[in-house]
């Protein structure tokens with residue numbers, strides 16, 4: 001993975017402005033995060049409401065996207081309130097959210113990320129956390145620990161999957177305290193945590209981590225049939241685009257019944273290799289639930305519910321999936337993923353697909369009414 005850091009652009013930036021810059025670089029890389037995913041932080045010193053200079057964590061807030069994040073999207077959380085939580089062994093999500101709301105520099109402002117304590121419990125001045133594809137590729141299997149060791153040796157700590165919240169934040173802090181020489185930490189089936197004395201160090205640490213993963217994956221892929229090999233040939237680019245133009249309005253219309261959505265089209269080499277493969281839908285799309293990602297879990301559950309209630313062939317979301325999508329930006333992003341996969345697969349399958357995922361129904365059966 002190529003570093004997008006540009007000295008000419010970054011040289012005039014400091015503090016929170018530099019964090020905004022680096023965060024947008026992370027957000028620009030869809031292999032690192034999708035909409036709303038991942039978060040970044042710095043530790044700084046600011047004046048509190050009484051004018052005292054105090055340590056403050058500036059961390060990405062909920063509901064913003066790294067790609068377009070702004071200064072206002074980084075709420076300040078008083079570090080003294082965060083480190084006080086190190087005395088505790090457990091804390092529920094609701095209590096944690098309520099507690100952090102009382103620790104804000106700007107009361108009533110943007111809610112800090114649910115993963116705030118991942119940042120606040122670490123001493124490093126700058127932290128980057130991503131949901132990188134490469135890490136999910138390395139760790140979505142039952143040999144994750146050995147695979148990570150083989151790729152990174154002792155440079156990187158790997159922690160078994162645990163849902164985001166207080167406990168995983170404690171585990172990360174404890175693991176890094178035990179291994180102060182480690183360069184980064186992988187959360188299996190979840191993502192990366194890199195840190196540094198500067199924002200640039202934390203950012204470049206992520207790029208290096210992912211590059212090593214990508215190299216290892218490419219090496220392992222050599223001479224092997226990926227996804228069971230090609231099942232059908234890939235259409236020429238012009239034909240792919242023509243098909244997408246025909247399908248996209250219907251797909252968007254179907255998905256927009258409860259709430260308007262955007263449908264993305266991606267026919268990059270990786271995507272076309274996947275959707276034209278023998279295993280595309282029947283094995284891999286159905287295994288999305290194995291991921292620790294909220295987005296992929298949601299996508300899988302929506303697909304399964306729809307399969308059960310409506311049978312294959314419909315892309316109309318059921319009421320529960322619509323509620324889920326409306327409830328959080330992360331699940332809104334899911335609809336984009338699902339739509340993208342469905343569109344890509346439909347373009348390839350052209351009705352001949354035998355996959356078990358209803359989103360892969362042929363174009364002629366997709367959607368009930370045009371998009372609004």
Ligand SMILES: [Zn+2]
Nearest residue numbers: 038115131191
């Ligand atoms: Zn995360």
